[in-house]
Structure formats: C-alpha cells, structure tokens
Amino acid sequence: MERKCGVRVRGHARGGASAAGARPPDRGRATLPRVVRAGRARPPATGALGTGPAPDLVVPPRGGRASPRARDPATRPGSPAHAALAAARPRGRAARPLGPRGRVRRGARVETQVTRLTLERxxxxxxxxxxxxxxxxxxxxRGGEVVALVGSVGAGASTLLLVAGDLAPRVVGGRLEGRVSFDGEGPRAIVLPAPWTQLSGMAFTVWDEVAFGxxxxGLPRDEISRQVDQAVARLDLEALTSRDPTTLSGGELQRVIVAGILAMRPALLLLDEPTAELDPVGARTLxxxxxxxxxxxTAIVMATSELDALPAITDRVVWLERGRVAATGxxxxxxxDALVVANMGTTVAAVWRAAGxxxxxxxxxxHAAQRWERR
Known part of the structure; x- marks a missing residue:
C-alpha cells in the first residue's frame, strides 16, 4: 500500500492563495542557497544576486523563487522545480541510519584519496x-577529512565557508582573488547557523522539506524517497515528518536543515556553527x-566555537586570525600555548595553564588525568 507524497507547494510560493492559517515564510530578507552543484558554467541568471556565472544548481531560496533547475528538460515548463517529486513513498519506518555499525557505502576508501576542495592564495x-x-x-x-576552522569573531571562518561553497562573491557580492576549485560527484552544501534562513518556504511537512533538495x-522518485527516509532517520526526525516546518523549534529546524543537506549526498559538507540551536544531546549526536x-x-569543513568537542572529531585544525591562516595542525x-593564550584552546588546556x-x-x-598521575 502506498500513498502519494509529492512536495506540496504553499499557495503564496506559486502565486496563489496561501493555505488557511499558513504563516508566510518570506519575511523580506534575502536567503542563502543550501547547496551548489558542480557542473558546466551557465550564463548568469536574470536578477541573480552577486556577479559571475550561475552554477548548475542553487537550492533552495526562501520565499518561493524558482530554482535554475526549473530549466531542466526533465521538468515541464511552468512547473515548480520540485515537481519531480510526484512519486509515492512507501509507508512504514524510515531506513536504518548508517552509523558506526552501519554499512559504509562502497567506494569510500577511494574517495578519501581525492582532494575535494582547494583554495589557492x-x-x-x-x-x-x-x-x-x-x-x-x-x-x-580531501575526501573523508574533517577540518575545523577556529578563530575569534571576524577572523574569517564564516567567510571561508562562503567562498568554499561558491556563495562569495556569487551571492553576497564582493571581490575574490586566487583560485577556488571543487571536485566531487555529489554537490557541495552548506549549513548556516540560523536554520530559518535556509527553510525553502515551499513545503507543508518536514518530510517534504527534506525532499526539496x-x-x-532531478533524482529518480524512488531514490528521493530512499535518501529522504535515510536522512530523516539519521537525524531522529521520524516523529516530526508530518509537522509543518514553520512550527518547529530552533533545534528541531536545525536538524531538518541538516537532514535536507544529507539527503542530497554532498561530496563536500560545509558547517557554520552547526550546533548553535541544538541542546547538548543533539550536539553530541551531530x-x-x-x-x-x-x-x-565526505569531505567536511566546519567553523565552530565548541572547541572541547573537536579533539574527538577533527583531523586538522586551521587557526584563522584577521583573515589569515595563523597556524594549522x-x-x-x-x-x-599560542592558542590557549588566544582563548582558542580547550577548557582543560586553559585551566591547566591558569593553574600555573x-x-x-x-x-x-x-590527557589531564594521565599527566596528573605521572606527577
């Protein structure tokens, strides 16, 4: 038994009347796209923010603007960009998430040998x-590497993520010098610290919001259903799939945005303060x-102030000061000593130094317990 689960569009997003009681998601602020897909350069879209050629795909702007993917031959003229999701999805629980005990997708070892992101001067x-x-x-x-960007406010970590995600200067404007290259079969995607700025505003349910990307x-319908169910399970969102995204708390919405990103299987994942809206349990899960x-x-670059979480997560730390790389390791x-003095060290290291x-x-x-026992 199956049921139809196409992404339903809010009336105001397609020029019609809004559903009764629906709160318009567009509050007059510009929004940054969730993901940029690699591909051949196309002429700049009319009215696009910023300058330069538009990428193959920008998904999804908030407020109902059509995606460049609407020009894809697979989508009929005049239909919304998400019309490809007219398929039914199966009833029942979502697929089991791939955790440490789950099956790693084939080819992961090969992917770890590929440089996904290069920034050169x-x-x-x-x-x-x-x-x-x-x-x-x-x-x-490289693929399979986690790189953490640390630095004080204004050090340039968030800007580096925007540049890596092809949002600066293409969306935010500005001037870029040097070379930025991305190599991956999947898209590159970014999660911003304010999840409501990445809400599509075009879906009535959490499941449809995750399916939007x-x-x-342009994925096959059964593949969309499979990837969405898996992403929903990974973020423990099964109980929220029928909820309206605009009614969620900040932490719940943050998990929905992350699930929407994962459902697109990005080759490069960019995270800007991804735990900002999460409670401690949610942060540990993430x-x-x-x-x-x-x-x-997956290649992952993240900017976070949760320094105590990094030793168990990151492969490499990049310390930024005034827009320059001060140290890496x-x-x-x-x-x-340098990072502890700059308040960029872990709490244990800072306490150890403060104690003389x-x-x-x-x-x-x-590490502190081991050191103390050897005293």
Missing amino acids: VTFRYPATEAPALEDVSLEV PANL WKLVRTLAGEG PAALLAS LPPPYPLTVA
Whole structure:
C-alpha cells in the first residue's frame, strides 16, 4: 500500500492563495542557497544576486523563487522545480541510519584519496570594503577529512565557508582573488547557523522539506524517497515528518536543515556553527554523525566555537586570525600555548595553564588525568 507524497507547494510560493492559517515564510530578507552543484558554467541568471556565472544548481531560496533547475528538460515548463517529486513513498519506518555499525557505502576508501576542495592564495573583500576578510589563504581538503576552522569573531571562518561553497562573491557580492576549485560527484552544501534562513518556504511537512533538495537534483522518485527516509532517520526526525516546518523549534529546524543537506549526498559538507540551536544531546549526536560521514568519504569543513568537542572529531585544525591562516595542525594544536593564550584552546588546556602548571598542556580530561598521575 502506498500513498502519494509529492512536495506540496504553499499557495503564496506559486502565486496563489496561501493555505488557511499558513504563516508566510518570506519575511523580506534575502536567503542563502543550501547547496551548489558542480557542473558546466551557465550564463548568469536574470536578477541573480552577486556577479559571475550561475552554477548548475542553487537550492533552495526562501520565499518561493524558482530554482535554475526549473530549466531542466526533465521538468515541464511552468512547473515548480520540485515537481519531480510526484512519486509515492512507501509507508512504514524510515531506513536504518548508517552509523558506526552501519554499512559504509562502497567506494569510500577511494574517495578519501581525492582532494575535494582547494583554495589557492585566496583573498576576498566584501562589497564597499578595502580591508580583506580573507587574505592569501591556501587550503586543501580531501575526501573523508574533517577540518575545523577556529578563530575569534571576524577572523574569517564564516567567510571561508562562503567562498568554499561558491556563495562569495556569487551571492553576497564582493571581490575574490586566487583560485577556488571543487571536485566531487555529489554537490557541495552548506549549513548556516540560523536554520530559518535556509527553510525553502515551499513545503507543508518536514518530510517534504527534506525532499526539496533531492527533488531539485532531478533524482529518480524512488531514490528521493530512499535518501529522504535515510536522512530523516539519521537525524531522529521520524516523529516530526508530518509537522509543518514553520512550527518547529530552533533545534528541531536545525536538524531538518541538516537532514535536507544529507539527503542530497554532498561530496563536500560545509558547517557554520552547526550546533548553535541544538541542546547538548543533539550536539553530541551531530558530532558523531560528522565522524560517520567522514568515514563514508565526505569531505567536511566546519567553523565552530565548541572547541572541547573537536579533539574527538577533527583531523586538522586551521587557526584563522584577521583573515589569515595563523597556524594549522592536528587537534593537539588546541592545547598549544599560542592558542590557549588566544582563548582558542580547550577548557582543560586553559585551566591547566591558569593553574600555573607547565606545558605541554593536556588536550582533554583524559590527557589531564594521565599527566596528573605521572606527577
């Protein structure tokens, strides 16, 4: 027994009357796209924000603007970009999430040998500013690698993610120098700290919201259903699939946005303060998921202030200061004297130094206990 589960469109998103009681998601603010898909460059779309050629796919702007994918031959003229999801999805529980005990997708080991993201001597300035937000930044990220960007406010971590995601300067404007390249079979996708800015505004249920991205990728209907159910299970959203996304809490909505990203199977995942709206339990679950995704071959770059979580997650730390790379190294860098003095070290390392104990400082509580026993 199956039921129809196409993505239902809010009336105001297609020019008609809104559903009774529906709250318009567009509040007059511009929104950043959720994902950019690699492909051949196309002429810039009329009315597009920023300058330069438009990518093959931008998904999904908030407020009902049509995606460039609407021009795809698979979508009939005049139909919304998500019309590909007219298929029925099966009843029943979602597929079991792929966790540490789950099956890693075939080819993950090969993917870890591929450089997904390359920034070569990148300098970026926002519009109407002379001081660069990024200056002479070079970085390579391979498949299966987790790279953490740390730095004080204004250091350039969020800007680096926008540049890596092809949103700066294409969407936000500005001037870019240097070379940025991406190589991956899947798209590159970004999760921003404010989840409501990435809500499509075109779906009545959480399930349809998560399906919005895969539908815009033009995937087969059964594949959309399979990937959405898996992403929903990974973020523990089964109980919320029939809820209206606009009625969710900040933490719930953050998980929905992450699920929508994962349903598109990105080759490069960019996370900007991904736990900002989550409680401690939700944050721990997300960090475990990050490590699982890396084990499957996904390249991950994240900016976070949750420094104590990084030793168990990240393969490499990049310390940014005033838009430049000040230092890079393994997670142990967070226990170095320079980062501790700059308030960029772990809590244990900071406490050890404040107590007047000699370096090297311990990175974690377990390291501190070992050091203390040897005194």
